[in-house]
Structure formats: C-alpha cells, structure tokens
Amino acid sequence: MTIAGRINALVIAILLSMSLLVSGFASVREYRLERDRLLTQLREEATHRPDLAFYLYFDNQQALASTLARLIEPPSVASAIVRSVGGSAMLQLPSGAAAGAPKLEFLRQGLSEADNGLVSLDGRGREVSGGLLGALLGADRNFQLTLPITSPVNPLASRVSQREFLAAAAQPREAKVRHVMGYLQLAVNQRALLREVLPGILLVVIACLAFALLCLAFSLSLTRRITAPISRLARLADGIASGQMQEPLKVSGGGEVEEIANILNGVVTGISKYKREMDVDHQLLSMKVEERTSQLSRRNAELNKAVEQVTRTKNRLRQMAYYDSLTSLPNRRLFTEQLSLLLKLSQRNSQMLALLFLDLDNFKRINDSLGHSAGDLLLREVGQRLSRCVRDSDVVAHYVDPSAKIDVSRLGGDEFTVVLNQIETSESAALVAQRLITALTEPMLINGHELVVTPSIGIALAPDHATDVEGLLRCADTAMYRAKSTGKSSHLFYDVSMEDEGLDRLTLENDLRKAMDNNELVLFYQPQVDTHSGKVVGAEALLRWQHPEQGLIPPFRFIPLAEEMGLIGEMGDWVIREACRQVKAFEDRGIHLPKVAVNVSALQFTPSFTRRVKAMLDEIGVDPSVLELELTEGVVMGDTSASIKALAELRDLGVSLSIDDFGTGYSSLSYLSRFPLDELKIDRSFVIGATSSPEDASLVRAIVAMAKGLGLKLVAEGVETDQQYAFMTDEGAHVIQGYMFSKPVSAEELEPLLAPWHFLEQIKQLETRLQRDAPAARIS
Structure with a gap:
C-alpha cells in the first residue's frame, strides 16, 4: 500500500470510528429520552385522571373506553387493559389484547399495591433488556407499565352517589386516603418507540457522515499534493525495474527529488543498452522453457484429474456404503461394525456399554398428513439434535435397512440408535435417554408447520443383557416397544419379562x-x-x-x-x-x-x-x-x-x-x-x-x-x-x-x-x- 493510501486509510478509520461512536451515543440518548418522556407522560396522564376511578367505580364502560383510547393514541402504545385488583381484565383496547398479555401477578411481583410497575418483556413473557439494542433485536418486546387506579372512596364499602364521589375526589390530595380499585396495564412496543425517534437518529447519522466525507475530501487533497512527486519517482523506478523505461524522463520537484531523478535517468541509460543485448538471448531461452513448461503442465493436469476422480469415486462409494443418504449418520452396516468393535473393547476393559434404540412416536401420521418430504426434513433435524446430545466418542446411527435393491426407493425410517461406551452405571444411560427425549420434544419448524415429536427409547446394557450385536439390538428393540406401549415419550431398560410380553403382543397383532x-x-x-x-x-x-x-x-x-x-x-x-x-x-x-x-x-x-x-x-x-x-x-x-x-x-x-x-x-x-x-x-x-x-x-x-x-x-x-x-x-x-x-x-x-x-x-x-x-x- 502506498504512503497516500496508508494515510487515507488511517483517516478513514478514525472518521468512521468517531462517526459510529457519535451516532451510537446520540441514538441511545435519543431513544432513552423518548422512552422516559413517553413513560413519564403515560404515568402523569394515568395518575392525574380522577375520571378513570370515577368511570371504573360507576362501571361506565363507554366513558372508560374513551379514556383508554386517548391513552393509546401514541403509535408506540400497543394496548391498554383495565384489570381488577384480582387481575381479571375488565376492559381492553384493542379487543383481545388481554389474551396474549402477561398476568398481573407476574408483572407486579415484589411491588406493593400502590406502587407503579415497569418491566420489559418479550413475546414469550421473558424479562429482556429495555434499551436500544433490545428494540432492534425483537419486534415483540414491550414495556409493561402497571399503574394503580386509586379512588377516594373505598370500593368495598357501601355505594356512594356520583356527587359524593366527586366531592371526595375534590378534597386536597394530602387530606384524603387513596384506595386501589384496580390497575391500568399499558404495553409500549419498543420497536414502535424506536420508529418514532428514527428521524432524529437518521439526522445525526447523516450529519456525522457529511462531516466525515468533508474531512476525507480534505485529507485526499492534502496527501495528493504531498505525495505527487514521490509517486512520479516510484513510477520511474518501477519502469526501470520492469525494463520498460527506454529513454530518460524529466521529473520536477524539490532538490532531493530532482537529484534522485538524475541518478535514475543515468541508470536508465545503462540498463537500456544492456537490455537490448540480453533480449535476443532471453527470447531464445524463453521459447525453449515455454515449450517444456507446456508439456509438463499438460502431464501434471492429466495426473491431477485422474487422482481427483479416483478419490471422489472412493469417497462416494464409502459414503453410499456406510452412511445414510438422508441424515448423513452411520447406517446399519457401519453401525454394526462399530458396535462389534466397541463390544470387544468394553469386554477387554471390563467396562459397561449401553445401546439406546429410539423410535419416533406417530411418525407415520406426519408422513401421511404433511408428505414424505416433510418427514425427511424432520428426520434430518432429529439426527442433528441427537448428535448434539452425546459425546464425540459415542455413536449415533440412523437405523435403516441397507439391503434394499437399487430400484427400490427409500421413503423413510424413524428408528435411530445411540451407543454409549465407557459408562460407569446404568443411571448414566438413563440421564442421556432423558436428555434425548427433552431435546426431541422441543418444537420443530418443518415447511411452515410447528411439529412436536416424542420418542420412545429402549435401553440394553452390555454385558448385563447381551454380549453380541444381534442380542443387544434385540433386547433394546424389545425395551423400546415396551416403552411405546406404556405411554410413549419415555425410556425403559430391558428386562427378561419383556420377552413374554412381546410374544403376547405379537400374537395379538397376528x-x-x-x-x-x-x-x-x-x-x-x-x-x-x-x-x-x-x-x-x-x-x-x-x-x-x-x-x-x-x-x-x-x-x-x-x-x-x-x-x-x-x-x-x-x-x-x-x-x-x-x-x-x-x-x-x-x-x-x-x-x-x-x-x-x-x-x-x-x-x-x-x-x-x-x-x-x-x-x-x-x-x-x-x-x-x-x-x-x-x-x-x-x-x-x-x-x-x-x-x-x-x-x-x-x-x-x-x-x-x-x-x-x-x-x-x-x-x-x-x-x-x-x-x-x-x-x-x-x-x-x-x-x-x-x-x-x-x-x-x-x-x-x-x-x-x-x-x-x-x-x-x-x-x-x-x-x-x-x-x-x-x-x-x-x-x-x-x-x-x-x-x-x-x-x-x-x-x-x-x-x-x-x-x-x-x-x-x-x-x-x-x-x-x-x-x-x-x-x-x-x-x-
């Protein structure tokens, strides 16, 4: 990079950093000021409106709705709900706002009855940050403001007339006792609040960018004037180095620049003479070298292409032979080979090994209702979640039959296996099984549908239940079917008594x-x-x-x-x-x-x-x-x-x-x-x-x-x-x-x-x- 380029890069970096800092500080300040102003305005309007308590006491729904409509006039106020002291919604704007709103007990935890409450929540009811970054991250984030509606008249005492109520309300504030009749719950959308202050933020950003561009233009002009003579000398030196300078050039500048230019012009004269003598020999040598290089390049390209084809074919054959094409997990063949090896190692080291046989409950219903493409997407997601729940040393496999002929299409299979090697006790296998169930029961978004699948897991231990691959698979499969028949979404260890139950089930099926x-x-x-x-x-x-x-x-x-x-x-x-x-x-x-x-x-x-x-x-x-x-x-x-x-x-x-x-x-x-x-x-x-x-x-x-x-x-x-x-x-x-x-x-x-x-x-x-x-x- 040239000297001018380095100077300009430094200036640009400084200007951008300062612009970002100023814009960010101004944006946060504008957002906080607007947030505090709006919340203060809502508190002032709600707490200094005696008509709220009046309309609520005399159950004047129309007037109360009109008052609430004025409170939600600001675009950022999403909803207003009048709740009783017990938390039930008495009036809500817009209609249906109370259905998705948080409960009053949750919003007022740790507050006294007369305190104002303010909490920032997302769409799932979780408490989140109320700053500018929070408004950018989620459109469903709201400030939940709860304000007590107080009355000068005790709502639990005998009813009073409107004149008496107004007379009590007209008393000086310090002379009357306030009774909490209910609560006003206001939801202020943080993203909408951000949109209100966005013009001011954009104005600050534009001003910063304009200042940065002005400073950059000044820097470019100044560096160009300083480095112009040096750039001409550099071009002259590049021409000498490349052999393209045939004639001396005149370079104007200061005293040192002119002296360097004279020296370089002398070098140009000597090099030009020597270059003419070498060009003929170099041309002949280059022709021979190019011919040899071309021959070697063609031979090398042919060898690389052959090696690449062999490697690609080998990897493809291995992938087809040992991995499931849908989930990229080991298939039955690779799984049995790995399980056989792990069984021998666990027997040699006197260690316990657990096999988890997992089947998705009601997977056929998903295939029938949403199609096999959705079922395949679900199986991919299941495979990824299973892999994230086990150690790298454990084995997760998609248990698909590899014996299908080439002309038979595989429409799906919902059986998976997990091998846990070197475990201390059977409880370790149970903990992993429960972790798998918890991971799979989290909702999955498949083709726009939110699906929840539950697995049934059978667990077999080696050497307690079997010492060979087939025996261990049979035991785990038997335990899995027993878990599925006892309520699904559960795991069971194999027991000898399950064999009789499995035989009874098979007889009943037939x-x-x-x-x-x-x-x-x-x-x-x-x-x-x-x-x-x-x-x-x-x-x-x-x-x-x-x-x-x-x-x-x-x-x-x-x-x-x-x-x-x-x-x-x-x-x-x-x-x-x-x-x-x-x-x-x-x-x-x-x-x-x-x-x-x-x-x-x-x-x-x-x-x-x-x-x-x-x-x-x-x-x-x-x-x-x-x-x-x-x-x-x-x-x-x-x-x-x-x-x-x-x-x-x-x-x-x-x-x-x-x-x-x-x-x-x-x-x-x-x-x-x-x-x-x-x-x-x-x-x-x-x-x-x-x-x-x-x-x-x-x-x-x-x-x-x-x-x-x-x-x-x-x-x-x-x-x-x-x-x-x-x-x-x-x-x-x-x-x-x-x-x-x-x-x-x-x-x-x-x-x-x-x-x-x-x-x-x-x-x-x-x-x-x-x-x-x-x-x-x-x-x-």
Whole structure:
C-alpha cells in the first residue's frame, strides 16, 4: 500500500470510528429520552385522571373506553387493559389484547399495591433488556407499565352517589386516603418507540457522515499534493525495474527529488543498452522453457484429474456404503461394525456399554398428513439434535435397512440408535435417554408447520443383557416397544419379562389382522335417554373384539394396536358401515332408532374420509341424519382449515357432528364457534367429579352454559348414580348416557329398549326418590 493510501486509510478509520461512536451515543440518548418522556407522560396522564376511578367505580364502560383510547393514541402504545385488583381484565383496547398479555401477578411481583410497575418483556413473557439494542433485536418486546387506579372512596364499602364521589375526589390530595380499585396495564412496543425517534437518529447519522466525507475530501487533497512527486519517482523506478523505461524522463520537484531523478535517468541509460543485448538471448531461452513448461503442465493436469476422480469415486462409494443418504449418520452396516468393535473393547476393559434404540412416536401420521418430504426434513433435524446430545466418542446411527435393491426407493425410517461406551452405571444411560427425549420434544419448524415429536427409547446394557450385536439390538428393540406401549415419550431398560410380553403382543397383532376376515368384531350399543320423555334419542356404537380364545376384548387393548398397525382406517369404516346397517335393519322391522353415534379416530380423519362416509351411506341406503360422528378435540385441531372444510362437507351430507371428551385435551373455545358442530358431549370424568368437587361442578356448569349459548345439544356421558343424574338434569343436560339406564348391549338387547317411553317409569321413580331424599339432605 502506498504512503497516500496508508494515510487515507488511517483517516478513514478514525472518521468512521468517531462517526459510529457519535451516532451510537446520540441514538441511545435519543431513544432513552423518548422512552422516559413517553413513560413519564403515560404515568402523569394515568395518575392525574380522577375520571378513570370515577368511570371504573360507576362501571361506565363507554366513558372508560374513551379514556383508554386517548391513552393509546401514541403509535408506540400497543394496548391498554383495565384489570381488577384480582387481575381479571375488565376492559381492553384493542379487543383481545388481554389474551396474549402477561398476568398481573407476574408483572407486579415484589411491588406493593400502590406502587407503579415497569418491566420489559418479550413475546414469550421473558424479562429482556429495555434499551436500544433490545428494540432492534425483537419486534415483540414491550414495556409493561402497571399503574394503580386509586379512588377516594373505598370500593368495598357501601355505594356512594356520583356527587359524593366527586366531592371526595375534590378534597386536597394530602387530606384524603387513596384506595386501589384496580390497575391500568399499558404495553409500549419498543420497536414502535424506536420508529418514532428514527428521524432524529437518521439526522445525526447523516450529519456525522457529511462531516466525515468533508474531512476525507480534505485529507485526499492534502496527501495528493504531498505525495505527487514521490509517486512520479516510484513510477520511474518501477519502469526501470520492469525494463520498460527506454529513454530518460524529466521529473520536477524539490532538490532531493530532482537529484534522485538524475541518478535514475543515468541508470536508465545503462540498463537500456544492456537490455537490448540480453533480449535476443532471453527470447531464445524463453521459447525453449515455454515449450517444456507446456508439456509438463499438460502431464501434471492429466495426473491431477485422474487422482481427483479416483478419490471422489472412493469417497462416494464409502459414503453410499456406510452412511445414510438422508441424515448423513452411520447406517446399519457401519453401525454394526462399530458396535462389534466397541463390544470387544468394553469386554477387554471390563467396562459397561449401553445401546439406546429410539423410535419416533406417530411418525407415520406426519408422513401421511404433511408428505414424505416433510418427514425427511424432520428426520434430518432429529439426527442433528441427537448428535448434539452425546459425546464425540459415542455413536449415533440412523437405523435403516441397507439391503434394499437399487430400484427400490427409500421413503423413510424413524428408528435411530445411540451407543454409549465407557459408562460407569446404568443411571448414566438413563440421564442421556432423558436428555434425548427433552431435546426431541422441543418444537420443530418443518415447511411452515410447528411439529412436536416424542420418542420412545429402549435401553440394553452390555454385558448385563447381551454380549453380541444381534442380542443387544434385540433386547433394546424389545425395551423400546415396551416403552411405546406404556405411554410413549419415555425410556425403559430391558428386562427378561419383556420377552413374554412381546410374544403376547405379537400374537395379538397376528390375531387382530385376522379378526375382520373371521368376523370377530362386534358392535355394542349404549342408549342415550331423554329425561323429559323417557325415550331413547340415540345410541353410541362401541366396538368389541370377540376373540375365539380370550373372549371379549375391550377396545383399550386393541384400538391403539390397530392405530400402530395401520388398520384403524379399515376398522373404522367397518364400524360406520355396520352401525348404519343395524339402523337400516331396525327400520325394516318398524323399529325407530333416531341416530347412532360412532367414534372417529384421528388417524381415520383423512382427506378421503368424507367421500368414504358418503359412499357407505349410499350403499346401505339410510338417511344421513341417523349417523352422528363423535370427534375428539385432537381430530379437529390438527389442520384447522382442512378440518373446517371436511366438517362442512359432512354437515352438507346431513351427518351430525359431536365433540367427544370435551375439556380433557386441547380445549380451544374458538373452534366451538368456528366449526360446524351439532353436539357437545360432557366427559365421564367431569360427571363423576361434579358431585364431589366444587371446581368440577363449576366447570360442568360453564360447559353447559357455553354449549347452550352456541346452540349445541348436550349429552352427559357416564352417569351412574342418583346424585350425578340430579346434578346433570338440574344444570340442563337432559340427554343421559350411562349405566344409570343401561350398560352397552348387543343389537338384540337394544331392541326392546327402543320402545316408546321405555325409561319413563324408571325416570319417574328416580325423580320420586330424589324428591324424598331432598329434605334429608337439607337436614344433614
């Protein structure tokens, strides 16, 4: 770099540093001033407005909303919420602001009732920095300002008139006692606050840049004048060195510069003469050298290309032979080789080795719903997370079968293995397994969908459980399937007793595959009784398996197994078809069953489900209104837009839709109004707890009131006692299903129960008994 360049570089560096420092200091100062000004203004406006307490005391929502609207006029004020002392939202602007706002108890931790509260939070409710850097980092960061709304009148005392309230408010501030009526919660968005001060910051930055450019221009002009003669001498010296200077040149400048120029011109004259003599010899020699160099370069390029091709082919063959193409983890072949070596080393050193066999729960559902490309992306992410959770000396492998032929495409595999060598105790393996489960259960963003996968992990130890590769793999695989069957998202160590359980499971799987072909599946029906008329207004079809050797098998034993085996779709279609066929058979004999309810599995609710239901209804020839599909909350919450479309198509067919087990899973209140539902079924757990727990009773009342407000029919499930019956009917649930009236029965046993007013006499006796017991209950 030239002298001028070095001087200019130094000047530029100094100017840029000073500009950045000045701009940064000014930006931080502007942001802090604007932040403090706005927060002080909000505090002053909120604490010096007696009308807030006045409107809140007399519950004037319109005037209170108008006051809040003035408070959120600044663009950076995102929301304003008036909360009670207990923390519940009484008024909020804009509408729905309280749904995502932090709880009042969290915001006012460590504060007294009359203190102002200020905390900086991000969108997840975590406390973050409130400075300029925080505003740049996240658009969801807000200052949460909580201000007590005080009143001169005690809100817990007897009510006063508006005149009395205003008279109390007019007293001097130091002469009156202030009572906290509630809190005003204001959210100030830090990014919006930054935008308000951005023009001032930009003005400072522009000014600094303008000053820097002016100084730079002055520096360039000055250095050019100083170094111009030296640059001409340098060019002259470069010309001499390269042999391009044939004639002396005149260089103007100071005394030293002119003297150096004369010396250089003398050197030019001598070199030019010598150069002419050497050019001929050099040209001949160069021609020979170039010819030899060209020959050697071609030979060297050919050798390098051959070596590169051989290396690339070798690496590719090794990668294809020993690594999984999707996750780049060791495949089964390399894994077994490494595991065999590690087993020999652990046996020689008398050390313990653990094999973790991991399988993703319900991975097939992700492939079926989002496609195999999404499943492949998920497997890549799983492989990366597993690798980050273990030591470099441990082995993580994607357990994929390498024996597939070249013309068979690999669509995916959700089994992974982890080898932990040189561990001290089995607890170390358990800790790693739990760390893997925790890492995998963190949400993954795949193709715009936030997915959560849970693994089931089986652990086998060497030499305790096996000393060879195949034996250790078999033990870990057995423990994994046992963990999956006991609730998933867990890990289990291998135990000898699992072998018998695995054999029983295998036998049950084989028998289940034959159950439909052998007509071993049967339907039982539990009637739903209207307590007003005593008539059966519907029946729920319940699937049972009549095993030839084990007898009647309940659904909780074989339904999860059918879902894992992929038989639930075929089995669910059989239930719908058989239930409709039974209704048709009743109609042909003049027996009226108003509707039959059928449970639908989440795996059964596919895009083709509506088409299959229509085909079955047309095939049997029954009125679609007799069929009611009971959907769990998990069925409709997966893909909301697709669920709404599918449910609307079912409603257009005339099929009734019911939400089963409401409140036991992910209960979003919004979908009750958005989805085209007809009925809400109160879960048996709530019915049982309603007579013994005030909290469950309040919850049931809320569910009943919500269903009535949305125009949904109600069915109380699992009613068994007089007290449960009395509570549910008193609260407005007049369709009862449970052992109070009938257990699940076969179609032949259901037929006499469908007679008009069959249960009316039983209901009258029950009402008489409840009326007789009521005085005794009051006395006790």
